[in-house]
Amino acid sequence: xxxxxxxxxxxxxxxxxxxxxxxxxxxxxxxxxxxxxxxxxxxxxxxxxxxxxxxxxxxxxxxxxxxxxxxxxxxxxxxxxxxxxxxxxxxxxxxxxxxxxxxxx
Numbered sequence: 001x002x003x004x005x006x007x008x009x010x011x012x013x014x015x016x017x018x019x020x021x022x023x024x025x026x027x028x029x030x031x032x033x034x035x036x037x038x039x040x041x042x043x044x045x046x047x048x049x050x051x052x053x054x055x056x057x058x059x060x061x062x063x064x065x066x067x068x069x070x071x072x073x074x075x076x077x078x079x080x081x082x083x084x085x086x087x088x089x090x091x092x093x094x095x096x097x098x099x100x101x102x103x104x105x
Contacts, residue, residue, distance in 0.1 A: 001035045004031060057072055
């Protein structure tokens with residue numbers, strides 16, 4: 001999910017997708033940061049903040065149904081003031097992604 005933080009615009013998304021080119025990844029533009037706000041409430045219990053620089057892994061069978069978003073299997077961040085144990089560690093995140101099953105079970 002790409003959002004308009006730090007001057008980002010929808011036109012930047014195509015180039016940014018090269019940063020995460022895994023064929024399992026799907027990229028979206030979220031102009032009003034509704035997804036970041038929704039996950040801020042789900043994960044942090046905070047209503048007035050939109051998460052960004054936030055990375056989540058989901059089971060392959062996860063789907064967004066109605067107004068209820070899926071809970072991530074794992075999440076990490078690059079934001080100040082959040083759990084330091086969840087600070088993005090690219091190697092740990094990649095290892096967790098590699099362990100996700102290729103097909104739903």
